[in-house]
Amino acid sequence: MRNTSFIAxxxxxxxxxxxxxxxxGNPYVFFAGYxxxxxxxxxxxxxxxxxxxxxxxxxxxxxxACGAYSTVVLxxxxxxxxVVMILVGGAVSGLIGLGTGYLTLRLRGTFFGIATLxxxxxxxxxxxxxxxxxxxxxxxxxxxxxxxxxPLDYIQYLCLVMLTLSVIALATARAIEHSRLGVGFAxxxxxxxAAEASGVPTLRLKLIATVLSGGFMGMAGAPLPYYVTYxxxxxxxxxxxxxxxxxxPLIGGTSSWIGPLIGAVLLGTLQQVATVTISSALSLLIxxxxxxxxxxxxxxxxxxxxxxxxxxxxxxxxxxx
Amino acid sequence: xxxxxxxxxxxxVSGILLGGFYAAVSIGVAISFGMLDIVNIAHPAFIxxxxxxxxxxxxxxxxxxxxxxxxxxxxxxxxxVGIYSVYEVSFERRGDTSLRGLSFFFGLLFITxxxxxxxxxxxxxxxxxWYIGPSLHFGVIELPLRLxxxxxxxxxxxxxxxxxxxxxxxxxxxxxxxxxxxxxxxMAANPTRIKRVAFGLSIATASIAGAVLIIIQPIEPSIxxxxxxxxxxxxxxxxxxxISGTLVAALTLGIAENLTATFYGPSWSPAVxxxxxxxxxxxxxxxxxxxx
Numbered sequence: 209m210r211n212t213s214f215i216a217x218x219x220x221x222x223x224x225x226x227x228x229x230x231x232x233g234n235p236y237v238f239f240a241g242y243x244x245x246x247x248x249x250x251x252x253x254x255x256x257x258x259x260x261x262x263x264x265x266x267x268x269x270x271x272x273a274c275g276a277y278s279t280v281v282l283x284x285x286x287x288x289x290x291v292v293m294i295l296v297g298g299a300v301s302g303l304i305g306l307g308t309g310y311l312t313l314r315l316r317g318t319f320f321g322i323a324t325l326x327x328x329x330x331x332x333x334x335x336x337x338x339x340x341x342x343x344x345x346x347x348x349x350x351x352x353x354x355x356x357x358x359p360l361d362y363i364q365y366l367c368l369v370m371l372t373l374s375v376i377a378l379a380t381a382r383a384i385e386h387s388r389l390g391v392g393f394a395x396x397x398x399x400x401x402a403a404e405a406s407g408v409p410t411l412r413l414k415l416i417a418t419v420l421s422g423g424f425m426g427m428a429g430a431p432l433p434y435y436v437t438y439x440x441x442x443x444x445x446x447x448x449x450x451x452x453x454x455x456x457p458l459i460g461g462t463s464s465w466i467g468p469l470i471g472a473v474l475l476g477t478l479q480q481v482a483t484v485t486i487s488s489a490l491s492l493l494i495x496x497x498x499x500x501x502x503x504x505x506x507x508x509x510x511x512x513x514x515x516x517x518x519x520x521x522x523x524x525x526x527x528x529x
Numbered sequence: 530x531x532x533x534x535x536x537x538x539x540x541x542v543s544g545i546l547l548g549g550f551y552a553a554v555s556i557g558v559a560i561s562f563g564m565l566d567i568v569n570i571a572h573p574a575f576i577x578x579x580x581x582x583x584x585x586x587x588x589x590x591x592x593x594x595x596x597x598x599x600x601x602x603x604x605x606x607x608x609x610v611g612i613y614s615v616y617e618v619s620f621e622r623r624g625d626t627s628l629r630g631l632s633f634f635f636g637l638l639f640i641t642x643x644x645x646x647x648x649x650x651x652x653x654x655x656x657x658x659w660y661i662g663p664s665l666h667f668g669v670i671e672l673p674l675r676l677x678x679x680x681x682x683x684x685x686x687x688x689x690x691x692x693x694x695x696x697x698x699x700x701x702x703x704x705x706x707x708x709x710x711x712x713x714x715x716m717a718a719n720p721t722r723i724k725r726v727a728f729g730l731s732i733a734t735a736s737i738a739g740a741v742l743i744i745i746q747p748i749e750p751s752i753x754x755x756x757x758x759x760x761x762x763x764x765x766x767x768x769x770x771x772i773s774g775t776l777v778a779a780l781t782l783g784i785a786e787n788l789t790a791t792f793y794g795p796s797w798s799p800a801v802x803x804x805x806x807x808x809x810x811x812x813x814x815x816x817x818x819x820x821x
Contacts, residue, residue: 264631266570311811317627318568319765319810325570326758330803337796447754451639454632462628493643500636503629504619 211386215379222375226368238367242435244476245370246428250449251456251468252377253424257417258454259462260390262397263317267308267324268453270331271301271422273444275429280341280439283349289356290369294430301426302419304331309418314411317400332445346440349433366431377424381465384420393417425453448492452479455499461509470510535669540791541784542670548783549680550745552687552776553738554756555763560690560731562761563770564707565724567616567626571634572760573753574641575732579605579739580748581649587656594656595682598740602733609732612637613725621721638753645750653747661744679741684776686737690730691772703727707770755799762806768816778817781805 229237250268257263265271275297282293304327312323336344351362358365384390392413395403404410433439452475460471475495482491506512554576561569579598586597620630660674694700702723705713710720742748763782767774782805786798809816 258628262628264628264635266631266635311807315810315814318562318631319814321568321631322570322757322761322765323807323810326761326803326806329755329758330800333797333799447639447642447751451635454635458629458632489643489647493640493647496636496640496643500633500640503633503636504615507619507623507625507629 211379211383214382215375218375218378222371226371229367230364235361235363238361238363240480242363242367242370243480244473245367245374246432247452247456247472247476248374248469249370249377249428250425250453251460251472252374252381252465253421253428254453255457255462255465255468256381256384256424257421259457259467260384260393260397261414261417263313263414263417264321264454265324265418265421266321266450266454267328267331268425268450269445269447270324270328271304271425272429272432272449273335273441274301274304274331275426276432276439276444277335277341278426279430279433280347280349283433284340284347290431290434294369294373294427297430298423298427301429302423304426305418305422306415309415313414313418328445328447328450332441335444336441342440344441346438346443347433348438351434351437362434366435369431370428373424373427378465378469380420380424381468385465389413389416448495451492451495451499452476455495455502457509459498459502459509461511463508464511467509467511474510536791537788538670540787542672543676544784544787545780546672546676546680546783547745547787548780549683549776550676550741551759551763551783552779553679553683553734553741555760555767555775555779556687556690556772557731557734557738558760559764559767559770559772559775560703560734561728562764563768563775564703565727565731567613567724567728568631569634569728569731570631570757571638571641572731572735573756574638574645575605575608575735576739576742576756577645577748577750577753578641579736580743581645581654581739582736583740583743584654584656584748587658591657593658594740594744595678595737598736601736605736606729606733609729610725612732613728617721617724642750642753649750651749651751653749654743655747656743658744675744679744682737682741686734687772687776690734694772699723699726758799758806759802762802762809765814766805766809766816771816774816 229241250272254265254268257265275294278297278300279293282288282296308323308327309320312320335341341347354360354362354365358368360368384393392403392408395406395408396410396413400410429444432444436443456471456475457468458471459475460469461467475498479491479495482494502509508515554573557575558569558572561567561572579601582601583594583597586592586600587594616630616633620626620633660678663674665672665674665677692700694704702718703726705718706720706723706727710724713720713723746752759782763775763778764770766781767776767778782802785805786801789801790798
């Protein structure tokens with residue numbers, strides 16, 4: 209399928225989803241839907257780096273929260289339109305990705321993972337010590353009652369914004385898969401030394417992936433202050449963002465854009481239901497158990513179940529090595 | 530000026546004591562990551578597991594936390610052996626240690642933490658022992674036993690491990706695995722069996738590290754995360770897998786953190802470890818004593 213027709217199909221699906229949500233009409237649908245959509249963006253963003261190049265980013269919470277906190281800063285300064293905040297949030301997190309990546313991506317892959325994990329803690333320390341954004345007490349953001357120019361409640365508007373972001377993220381991810389960039393990413397994932405030896409500019413490609421991935425995470429975080437209306441470092445940097453975001457692509461399957469989408473819809477919905485019916489701690493435990501279960505028992509994720517041909521050919525390839 | 534000199538002296542001394550404790554916390558990762566190439570980011574969660582076992586033994590039966598942790602050593606060793614067996618079959622044989630292997634440990638970290646939250650709640654817990662409270666005084670320098678005892682226990686553990694690794698046959702086999710597992714296979718020795726023992730040992734150290742952690746500070750399930758940055762900063766700075774290097778790096782971090790806490794405020798001290806980690810990775814990834 210060509211990229212343009214794929215995007216048209218995505219937009220149609222998104223419009224149908226939004227129409228269905230409006231038709232149900234219950235505000236809770238929008239509150240729950242926002243979270244699921246946010247995870248679609250996060251999981252897709254994580255997969256651009258993790259799934260395509262094989263580098264694990266544990267600092268999802270940091271990228272996400274930096275996007276959210278850049279909104280807090282802008283809101284306090286002069287409160288520009290949400291679109292500007294999303295772009296700024298994406299730029300801030302993209303730059304953080306660039307910096308961390310530049311320092312650690314030249315080393316073995318595990319160092320990048322460790323550095324991102326530690327970076328989460330430090331970013332949280334910095335925010336906690338910054339009184340302008342509320343420090344450890346947190347910041348209150350007053351949510352406007354209605355969206356600008358649109359006959360929608362603000363929560364409906366936020367949901368629409370997140371839906372748009374997920375369409376952009378999914379389209380970007382699929383476009384990468386079918387481009388030279390995606391082939392370059394795959395060479396890094398499969399054998400970085402061989403790729404480097406054949407003249408693939410691995411560091412530059414890895415940096416591109418990190419910036420794109422971090423940028424989308426920041427964009428996903430930017431509307432958060434308006435959604436929660438109260439943001440403190442402990443909740444913004446919560447480890448559950450990282451666990452969910454990593455679990456979703458790994459459960460859905462990392463080799464294609466559809467894996468994170470399946471994982472996010474499945475786990476996101478499951479968690480929304482489990483948080484209401486059981487408890488939020490228990491629903492997080494389920495996510496952790498599913499993550500470990502899938503990486504141990506089903507390394508190709510859910511899409512691996514439907515692609516036996518791919519799996520057997522992969523096995524044949526590995527066996528012949 | 531006089532006052533600030535006292536302050537400086539005390540900050541350095543308690544930094545050294547803290548550093549000894551950091552060495553105990555990091556040594557498990559120095560073995561698993563540095564020697565066996567298994568990036569066990571779940572280690573802090575196992576340390577907290579050790580803390581809670583010491584807490585239960587102390588509050589229910591009044592057992593000394595350090596004694597309890599020594600009794601729990603075999604259980605932690607078996608836990609490590611079990612985890613390595615799963616890891617070896619699922620990731621090392623498939624050749625997928627970087628993405629899914631790391632995520633596996635991340636999942637374990639999270640499962641352990643959430644389970645501890647579900648069982649013990651998020652309240653801070655602490656233990657009771659005779660050495661919590663009193664201090665030794667040398668002039669203006671104060672040595673709280675609450676820090677001194679963990680430091681001594683940690684140094685004993687490090688000494689025993691160093692003896693084991695350098696003198697015993699099995700310990701030297703572990704070092705052989707660390708140097709070149711491929712060559713070991715060519716000698717018809719099985720690195721998997723040796724790695725299983727060594728990983729079991731690395732998890733066993735979490736039992737004692739957990740006990741000294743709960744002596745030093747009250748704990749709740751999520752504080753393990755603060756130690757991830759510290760542990761990996763120490764292990765990388767210490768040159769991945771050398772015990773003496775780990776000790777020196779731990780002391781360095783302990784002193785640096787304590788000086789930061791004393792002169793800039795304790796809320797900044799988590800950033801010190803990350804600064805050191807990034808600086809090491811950027812400037813000298815082989816660590817202080819490693820050969821580049």
